[in-house]
Amino acid sequence: xxxxxxxxxxxxxxxxxxxxxxxxxxxxxxxxxxxxxxxxxxxxxxxxxxxxxxxxxxxxxxxxxxxxxxxxxxxxxxxxxxxxxxxxxxxxxxxxxxxxxxxxxxxxxxxxxxxxxxxxxxxxxxxxxxxxxxxxxxxxxxxxxxxxxxxxxxxxxxxxxxxxxxxxxxxxxxxxxxxxxxxxxxxxxxxxxxxxxxxxxxxxxxxxxxxxxxxxxxxxxxxxxxxxxxxxxxxxxxxxxxxxxxxxxxxxxxxxxxxxxxxxxxxxxxxxxxxxxxxxxxxxxxxxxxxxxxxxxxxxxxxxxxxxxxxxxxxxxxxxxxxxxxxxxxxxxxxxxxxxxxxxxxxxxxxxxxxxxxxxxxxxxxxxxxxxxxxxxxxxxxxxxxxxxxxxxxxxxxxxxxxxxxxxxxx
Amino acid sequence: xxxxxxxxxxxxxxxxxxxxxxxxxxxxxxxxxxxxxxxxxxxxxxxxxxxxxxxxxxxxxxxxxxxxxxxxxxxxxxxxxxxxxxxxxxxxxxxxxxxxxxxxxxxxxxxxxxxxxxxxxxxxxxxxxxxxxxxxxxxxxxxxxxxxxxxxxxxxxxxxxxxxxxxxxxxxxxxxxxxxxxxxxxxxxxxxxxxxxxxxxxxxxxxxxxxxxxxxxxxxxxxxxxxxxxxxxxxxxxxxxxxxxxxxxxxxxxxxxxxxxxxxxxxxxxxxxxxxxxxxxxxxxxxxxxxxxxxxxxxxxxxxxxxxxxxxxxxxxxxxxxxxxxxxxxxxxxxxxxxxxxxxxxxxxxxxxxxxxxxxxxxxxxxxxxxxxxxxxxxxxxxxxxxxxxxxxxxxxxxxxxxxxxxxxxxxxxxxxxxxxxxxxxxxxxxxxxxxxxxxxxxxxxxxxxxxxxxxxxxxxxxxxxxxxxxxxxxxxxx
Numbered sequence: 107x108x109x110x111x112x113x114x115x116x117x118x119x120x121x122x123x124x125x126x127x128x129x130x131x132x133x134x135x136x137x138x139x140x141x142x143x144x145x146x147x148x149x150x151x152x153x154x155x156x157x158x159x160x161x162x163x164x165x166x167x168x169x170x171x172x173x174x175x176x177x178x179x180x181x182x183x184x185x186x187x188x189x190x191x192x193x194x195x196x197x198x199x200x201x202x203x204x205x206x207x208x209x210x211x212x213x214x215x216x217x218x219x220x221x222x223x224x225x226x227x228x229x230x231x232x233x234x235x236x237x238x239x240x241x242x243x244x245x246x247x248x249x250x251x252x253x254x255x256x257x258x259x260x261x262x263x264x265x266x267x268x269x270x271x272x273x274x275x276x277x278x279x280x281x282x283x284x285x286x287x288x289x290x291x292x293x294x295x296x297x298x299x300x301x302x303x304x305x306x307x308x309x310x311x312x313x314x315x316x317x318x319x320x321x322x323x324x325x326x327x328x329x330x331x332x333x334x335x336x337x338x339x340x341x342x343x344x345x346x347x348x349x350x351x352x353x354x355x356x357x358x359x360x361x362x363x364x365x366x367x368x369x370x371x372x373x374x375x376x377x378x379x380x381x382x383x384x385x386x387x388x389x390x391x392x393x394x395x396x397x398x399x400x401x402x403x404x405x406x407x408x409x410x411x412x413x414x415x416x417x418x419x420x421x422x423x424x425x426x427x428x429x430x431x432x433x434x435x436x437x438x439x440x441x442x443x444x445x446x447x448x449x450x451x452x453x454x455x456x457x458x459x460x461x462x463x464x465x466x467x468x469x470x471x472x473x474x475x476x477x478x479x480x481x482x483x484x485x486x487x488x489x490x491x492x493x494x495x496x497x498x499x500x501x502x503x504x505x506x507x508x509x510x511x512x513x514x515x516x517x
Numbered sequence: 518x519x520x521x522x523x524x525x526x527x528x529x530x531x532x533x534x535x536x537x538x539x540x541x542x543x544x545x546x547x548x549x550x551x552x553x554x555x556x557x558x559x560x561x562x563x564x565x566x567x568x569x570x571x572x573x574x575x576x577x578x579x580x581x582x583x584x585x586x587x588x589x590x591x592x593x594x595x596x597x598x599x600x601x602x603x604x605x606x607x608x609x610x611x612x613x614x615x616x617x618x619x620x621x622x623x624x625x626x627x628x629x630x631x632x633x634x635x636x637x638x639x640x641x642x643x644x645x646x647x648x649x650x651x652x653x654x655x656x657x658x659x660x661x662x663x664x665x666x667x668x669x670x671x672x673x674x675x676x677x678x679x680x681x682x683x684x685x686x687x688x689x690x691x692x693x694x695x696x697x698x699x700x701x702x703x704x705x706x707x708x709x710x711x712x713x714x715x716x717x718x719x720x721x722x723x724x725x726x727x728x729x730x731x732x733x734x735x736x737x738x739x740x741x742x743x744x745x746x747x748x749x750x751x752x753x754x755x756x757x758x759x760x761x762x763x764x765x766x767x768x769x770x771x772x773x774x775x776x777x778x779x780x781x782x783x784x785x786x787x788x789x790x791x792x793x794x795x796x797x798x799x800x801x802x803x804x805x806x807x808x809x810x811x812x813x814x815x816x817x818x819x820x821x822x823x824x825x826x827x828x829x830x831x832x833x834x835x836x837x838x839x840x841x842x843x844x845x846x847x848x849x850x851x852x853x854x855x856x857x858x859x860x861x862x863x864x865x866x867x868x869x870x871x872x873x874x875x876x877x878x879x880x881x882x883x884x885x886x887x888x889x890x891x892x893x894x895x896x897x898x899x900x901x902x903x904x905x906x907x908x909x910x911x912x913x914x915x916x917x918x919x920x921x922x923x924x925x926x927x928x929x930x931x932x933x934x935x936x937x938x939x940x941x942x943x944x945x946x947x948x949x950x951x952x953x954x955x956x957x958x959x960x961x962x963x964x965x966x967x968x969x970x971x972x973x974x975x976x977x978x979x980x981x982x983x984x985x986x987x988x989x990x991x992x993x994x995x996x
């Protein structure tokens with residue numbers, strides 16, 4: 107005869123439940139659960155996941171390729187600016203300007219690819235290289251003119267000075283702006299103390315050339331860092347992106363890496379649609395009918411070219427980085443997921459935005475705003491057509507999250 | 518004659534409500550809830566979420582009727598969370614219990630009221646549980662209070678204390694289950710299909726997650742779990758197994774989805790269904806495991822109910838019934854609005870629609886001066902953080918709040934009274950984006966309230982997106 111235990115079965119069950127309860131806390135430790143292979147013993151990843159992984163790999167290749175193109179262009183730019191500084195004349199200045207346009211053409215493509223090292227420090231793998239190369243819209247003409255007076259570009263601390271004093275914006279001003287005026291107000295020391303006005307035209311031009319060379323060399327240095335960060339034989343961030351998943355400290359999941367890519371694409375909305383188009387169009391932060399002073403690249407007159415390059419950069423990620431946009435892009439992930447109609451809509455909207463440029467006859471948006479504002483408005487609306495798809499269906503179907511996401515139980 | 522005399526029924530009711538129950542289970546619940554609040558508050562501070570969610574936003578969305586609740590300056594907001602962490606410890610320890618529960622309820626609820634865009638069902642549940650604990654003397658044993666004041670000590674509490682908490686948890690599960698009684702969830706396995714196919718890189722289970730049958734199995738399992746789990750937890754015989762299922766279910770959701778403390782809160786909350794002496798039995802068992810000769814402690818002997826309840830008890834019972842009525846009515850209120858709550862969101866909050874939709878929107882406000890005819894476009898990011906914008910973009914009442922804020926902002930900047938219209942496009946569960954808000958309505962003239970909002974356009978009647986299964990799964994399916 108068995109001796110009845112006071113709490114035999116229920117206590118055992120309770121102990122087992124306690125153990126199970128403790129197990130529920132294990133997911134909370136998953137951040138430290140490193141070293142496991144991405145694909146478990148259940149087999150390789152499925153078709154959709156393969157395409158997501160393909161997209162990450164293709165994007166890494168694309169960003170590295172673009173970074174190398176920019177390095178090449180910035181090297182040529184440095185050489186051209188160096189020749190202009192050494193032998194200033196109309197020819198060397200024109201060559202420097204052409205080299206600037208070539209570099210900016212590439213950089214504006216890269217603007218939509220702010221993933222990893224180019225991204226802000228708060229982003230996954232971010233090293234702020236983008237802001238060091240081109241800090242727009244965080245720019246200040248007055249700050250640049252103050253450096254012309256102080257000659258801080260000659261100091262050892264110049265590469266670590268504020269980003270608004272370095273990068274492609276000051277270079278554009280220094281190479282293209284020929285006026286004697288200053289944008290600084292009376293509160294600026296160069297106006298209050300008369301030091302700007304005290305510079306002779308020759309001295310000011312000489313300093314601008316020297317400053318331009320310092321900036322070009324700094325940009326070239328950053329471009330080298332960007333290539334190094336992505337190159338397979340160096341820091342190999344392309345591999346970090348391609349191997350997202352368990353064990354990857356930067357992207358612990360494929361989805362986290364995909365979120366980083368989509369974050370980069372949001373450049374198209376905030377900087378592209380809102381800052382580069384809506385503001386000059388007078389649709390926001392503007393008290394007059396239009397605000398051309400808010401246009402990007404005003405000294406070189408290339409606001410239209412910049413936007414066109416932005417569309418190209420967006421399209422390279424969205425559709426594919428190969429010739430004629432062949433290769434793996436977000437549209438392929440959508441097709442693999444069964445969202446062919448959405449993929450088609452995305453492609454059509456991007457192509458639509460690209461097509462609008464042909465309807466703007468003027469070389470730059472400054473003239474277009476003055477002569478044919480509706481054409482610029484059409485470009486804005488075409489950009490909105492793309493960002494509407496990005497912000498609604500694309501992020502929904504691929505379950506993309508915002509950066510700094512916190513917990514949620516609503517969706 | 519089967520009908521009982523009213524007095525007899527009342528007696529039986531009171532006997533049932535006042536029957537003494539071992540306090541141990543509620544003590545365990547008190548300790549666990551306090552711990553969760555402390556951990557949760559520390560997470561908010563450590564991850565910088567206090568700044569992200571409460572300090573950084575320049576505009577806060579308010580609940581209807583609570584627009585007087587201010588967002589405190591940064592140091593005070595951090596202090597509130599630090600206080601919550603400390604008060605959580607106090608609750609676990611049973612220190613200054615009455616004051617602690619009141620302060621916790623007030624502080625925790627305040628945090629929820631600061632900004633609607635931070636609304637989470639599980640934090641609403643914590644607020645409710647804290648509110649109920651104010652009336653449940655769960656500090657009469659195993660507490661610093663009971664240690665300091667022997668007169669307070671009691672090994673039992675009346676049964677109503679447990680019943681109240683059980684009712685609350687039942688409401689959560691049942692309504693969360695009923696919220697899944699939709700064609701999207703049950704017939705199309707959405708939004709689960711979207712979510713699971715985005716998690717295929719997970720170790721072990723990842724390759725399974727993009728197969729269609731897995732999404733359907735998960736959708737139906739979730740529905741059946743939520744709607745039936747309470748019945749199984751109530752059954753004494755099935756309870757341990759049911760609780761095992763609770764743990765497995767919430768562990769799975771914790772692995773798959775970024776839902777933070779939700780699984781832990783629900784696993785803790787489900788403890789209220791256990792019989793009242795389970796912690797003592799568990800303790801005895803553990804002591805026995807460590808020291809085999811230890812005598813197991815018996816459950817507390819329960820004394821019968823003696824005194825008949827006075828008028829205060831009837832008032833308390835009335836209040837409890839009213840509370841229960843509100844808890845049932847609030848989640849059901851959405852049916853008064855008709856339509857698809859996942860689309861129009863009227864009656865969505867406080868109705869336990871947990872993880873019921875995947876929804877994203879794009880909003881542009883068009884501001885027009887009627888005097889000059891001048892038009893501006895306002896992006897939400899001029900006023901909101903990205904997290905706020907994401908929530909606002911799909912919730913019409915928040916679109917309205919921001920529209921009215923933009924109108925006030927323009928007026929303050931000297932543009933006079935302006936009209937504000939909204940271009941709102943929303944994708945629900947992967948459907949093509951549709952217009953959510955009538956773009957012709959001047960939202961600056963609309964007022965928020967509980968009445969139906971006629972300017973919300975009807976939900977799309979197309980089915981949600983049907984994602985493709987894997988090639989492996991596709992081959993297995995007949996054409």
